Amino acid sequence: MDTLLQQLINGLTLGAVYALVALGYTMVYGIIGLINFAHGEVVMIGTMVAFTVIVALAGSGMPPLVVLAIGLLVSVLVCMVLGWALERVAYRPLRHAPRLTPLITAIGMSIVLQNVAMIIWGRNYITFPPMIDKKIYEVGGASFTNVQVAIVTLAALVMLGLIYLVHRTRIGMAMRATAQNPHVASLMGVDINRVIAMAFIIGSALGAVAGCMVGSYYEIAHYQMGFMLGLKAFTAAVLGGIGNLAGAMAGGLLLGVIEALGAGYIGDLTGDFLGSHYQDIFAFIVLIIVLMFRPSGLFGERTGDRA
Amino acid sequence: MNHLRIPGVLVVLAASVAVIGCGKKEEPKTAAPAAAPAAAAPAAKPEMVVKIGHVAPLTGPIAHLGKDNENGARLAVDDANAKKIEIDGKVIKFELLGEDDQADPKTGTVVAQKLVDAKVAGVVGHLNSGTTIPASAIYNQAGFPQISPSATNPKYTEQGFKTAFRVMANDIQQGSVIGVYAVKDMGAKKIAIIDDRTAYGQGLADEVEKAAKANGATIVAREFTNDKATDFKAILTKIKAKNPDVIFLGGMDAVGGPMLKQMKELGIKAKFTTGDGGCSPELIKLAGPASEGVICSQAGLPVDKLPNGQKFVADFTKKYGQIQIYSPYSYDAVMVLIDAMKRANSVDPAKYLPEVGKTAYDGVTGKIEFDEKGDIKNGAITVFEIKDGKLVTLKSEGGAMAAAAAPAPAAAAPAAAPAPAPTPEAKK
Numbered sequence: 233m234d235t236l237l238q239q240l241i242n243g244l245t246l247g248a249v250y251a252l253v254a255l256g257y258t259m260v261y262g263i264i265g266l267i268n269f270a271h272g273e274v275v276m277i278g279t280m281v282a283f284t285v286i287v288a289l290a291g292s293g294m295p296p297l298v299v300l301a302i303g304l305l306v307s308v309l310v311c312m313v314l315g316w317a318l319e320r321v322a323y324r325p326l327r328h329a330p331r332l333t334p335l336i337t338a339i340g341m342s343i344v345l346q347n348v349a350m351i352i353w354g355r356n357y358i359t360f361p362p363m364i365d366k367k368i369y370e371v372g373g374a375s376f377t378n379v380q381v382a383i384v385t386l387a388a389l390v391m392l393g394l395i396y397l398v399h400r401t402r403i404g405m406a407m408r409a410t411a412q413n414p415h416v417a418s419l420m421g422v423d424i425n426r427v428i429a430m431a432f433i434i435g436s437a438l439g440a441v442a443g444c445m446v447g448s449y450y451e452i453a454h455y456q457m458g459f460m461l462g463l464k465a466f467t468a469a470v471l472g473g474i475g476n477l478a479g480a481m482a483g484g485l486l487l488g489v490i491e492a493l494g495a496g497y498i499g500d501l502t503g504d505f506l507g508s509h510y511q512d513i514f515a516f517i518v519l520i521i522v523l524m525f526r527p528s529g530l531f532g533e534r535t536g537d538r539a
Numbered sequence: 540m541n542h543l544r545i546p547g548v549l550v551v552l553a554a555s556v557a558v559i560g561c562g563k564k565e566e567p568k569t570a571a572p573a574a575a576p577a578a579a580a581p582a583a584k585p586e587m588v589v590k591i592g593h594v595a596p597l598t599g600p601i602a603h604l605g606k607d608n609e610n611g612a613r614l615a616v617d618d619a620n621a622k623k624i625e626i627d628g629k630v631i632k633f634e635l636l637g638e639d640d641q642a643d644p645k646t647g648t649v650v651a652q653k654l655v656d657a658k659v660a661g662v663v664g665h666l667n668s669g670t671t672i673p674a675s676a677i678y679n680q681a682g683f684p685q686i687s688p689s690a691t692n693p694k695y696t697e698q699g700f701k702t703a704f705r706v707m708a709n710d711i712q713q714g715s716v717i718g719v720y721a722v723k724d725m726g727a728k729k730i731a732i733i734d735d736r737t738a739y740g741q742g743l744a745d746e747v748e749k750a751a752k753a754n755g756a757t758i759v760a761r762e763f764t765n766d767k768a769t770d771f772k773a774i775l776t777k778i779k780a781k782n783p784d785v786i787f788l789g790g791m792d793a794v795g796g797p798m799l800k801q802m803k804e805l806g807i808k809a810k811f812t813t814g815d816g817g818c819s820p821e822l823i824k825l826a827g828p829a830s831e832g833v834i835c836s837q838a839g840l841p842v843d844k845l846p847n848g849q850k851f852v853a854d855f856t857k858k859y860g861q862i863q864i865y866s867p868y869s870y871d872a873v874m875v876l877i878d879a880m881k882r883a884n885s886v887d888p889a890k891y892l893p894e895v896g897k898t899a900y901d902g903v904t905g906k907i908e909f910d911e912k913g914d915i916k917n918g919a920i921t922v923f924e925i926k927d928g929k930l931v932t933l934k935s936e937g938g939a940m941a942a943a944a945a946p947a948p949a950a951a952a953p954a955a956a957p958a959p960a961p962t963p964e965a966k967k
Contacts, residue, residue: 235780238805242772355602357793359824368804375806450769450797452825454600460767495773499762508774509736509763 234373239496247488248387252442253465254480256435262475269338272462273345278443282307296363308440315436349455360451473532587629592654594664596642600793610859611866615873651677663872668692669738683888688868692742696912707838708918714746716920722754727785731760731778735790744789791816796825833925842867851903871902
């Protein structure tokens with residue numbers, strides 16, 4: 233029982249990070265129907281920038297929490313600019329190109345960003361300086377750290393903020409309108425370019441937050457870390473129904489929990505026929521089953537082919 | 540296109556003029572990788588360029604180890620060039636062709652073919668067993684020697700290739716030393732084993748499992764991860780429930796570092812052990828205080844304690860910074876190739892390859908001699924413990940100190956013994 237609880241805690245933390253990254257995919261997809269494969273790299277850049285800022289300020293005598301907050305803020309700002317630039321350089325010129333073209337540019341941008349990061353931050357693993365004193369709590373035989381609590385809380389707050397933004401503000405309304413029908417929205421006076429840029433900027437900001445979380449959770453960063461994370465988050469977005477905000481959150485959390493349980497129990501369930509290295513097939517089997525019965529994901533609406 | 544070819548033809552012409560002009564007695568240089576620079580100093584001896592290939596992952600999670608290997612080889616080439624070695628009446632200028640195999644078996648074979656096409660005289664590499672084994676078939680076909688400074692999986696030298704050598708002990712030796720150490724010295728009764736599903740990690744983990752079982756320990760969990768993962772909490776939670784005394788990881792430092800931290804967060808009290816891939820300063824850097832008390836082994840003797848090693852450590856640190864793990868071995872591997880060329884008085888792989896097998900070289904890592912398979916004779920294993928953020932030697936098994944005393948009797952060489960786990964145990 234305590235093992236199950238521990239696995240759920242493990243999965244929840246991982247899932248919160250997946251969910252934040254998945255939101256970045258889903259926002260962009262919901263509005264222009266593009267899968268921004270460079271989003272994982274934006275997350276990685278977010279981690280790296282936060283790392284650089286924190287290391288630079290670590291010796292300045294400021295309280296660790298302030299340093300962490302500045303690191304987070306700078307990384308969010310840098311990623312916002314990066315997201316905006318990505319859209320401007322790689323995707324806007326191809327807005328009316330066939331669907332496959334921006335997909336290829338997205339993969340191209342992902343490779344470019346990885347290599348830029350390799351040049352700037354080197355190819356070695358980077359150790360994130362631990363800014364928060366880790367405290368370990370034990371509840372019912374399962375243990376978790378204050379960092380995990382912070383990650384889940386922060387992720388929940390950020391998601392609530394996003395829901396507010398999309399459903400209660402003018403820009404949110406413009407986003408929803410553009411998602412429904414960009415042409416009609418532009419006829420109603422919505423500046424489509426601005427809305428699309430905003431989707432990239434907000435998605436990248438969320439990515440930066442997720443990047444800082446990953447950095448302080450695992451305390452390591454690497455220029456290739458964004459790839460796998462991005463792939464998992466994309467899977468989470470599809471699982472929840474890509475284009476749907478609540479779906480991305482649910483999908484992320486679900487994927488995290490499935491992965492943890494999969495790795496923990498797949499050996500016992502199959503009599504050690506399949507070991508924990510099959511944890512990924514567990515997640516993907518769930519994905520396939522969901523898509524068989526609900527082709528547009530758990531929360532996906534049945535919409536026609538858009539954009 | 541045509542105008543591009545002309546300079547190439549000119550270079551070849553110039554090169555052959557230079558060679559013919561200077562060659563007193565023109566040896567039939569069958570496939571010798573000669574490309575003499577046209578501008579040879581007038582009175583000086585003829586110069587010849589010999590290319591040596593080096594392959595290791597220079598990108599990806601263990602790029603730091605790959606760079607370490609390459610730097611070791613580069614230092615060897617620089618040292619050799621400074622000595623102005625003469626072979627067959629020509630001053631040899633060695634050139635290192637460093638390639639990146641991304642620790643990926645597929646890329647490994649592509650790069651291997653590239654080196655064959657570049658007509659290198661020999662190859663030092665690859666770093667991982669998983670890339671070394673498939674590439675070795677290509678080098679074998681091309682007929683030039685390959686010396687791996689770090690591939691420890693036994694299969695590498697069991698394929699019957701005359702061209703495959705390694706300069707450190709293999710996983711059968713290493714696995715049994717760790718397995719026995721865990722049971723006998725650490726008193727472990729229940730052992731959990733994790734491997735990263737690479738040829739190295741899996742191979743070593745299997746050997747540790749065999750040795751531990753043979754000595755009466757039970758394997759309570761056998762879990763798996765991969766060499767790019769960063770989250771191990773799920774498998775660690777499962778292991779925690781089995782309450783082992785010792786956890787062994789068959790994998791690299793990039794996996795071990797975060798794993799140690801997560802073990803601590805989950806409140807796992809078991810001692811952590813790992814093989815040479817995780818026995819590096821990088822592990823200490825990545826795991827921080829969580830690395831205290833880790834027991835790990837390296838295939839070889841502690842370099843800074845060896846007579847020739849200290850100079851290497853000083854030179855290397857001055858030029859490239861901290862040694863990770865294998866750079867002394869890649870240094871020696873290059874030197875072994877050059878030594879064989881000198882004895883054969885030829886840089887033609889067909890001529891000097893037999894000499895590689897007859898090597899008796901005092902390297903920075905100790906005395907290097909090969910058995911008939913290409914494994915190092917009397918390969919040593921050293922067990923370390925991490926104390927106060929440093930690797931501290933606990934004990935060494937096997938191995939012969941260079942320059943010190945006569946080499947140990949060949950009969951005792953564990954490398955020659957095909958029998959698996961229990962062999963070195965008898966030596967204890």
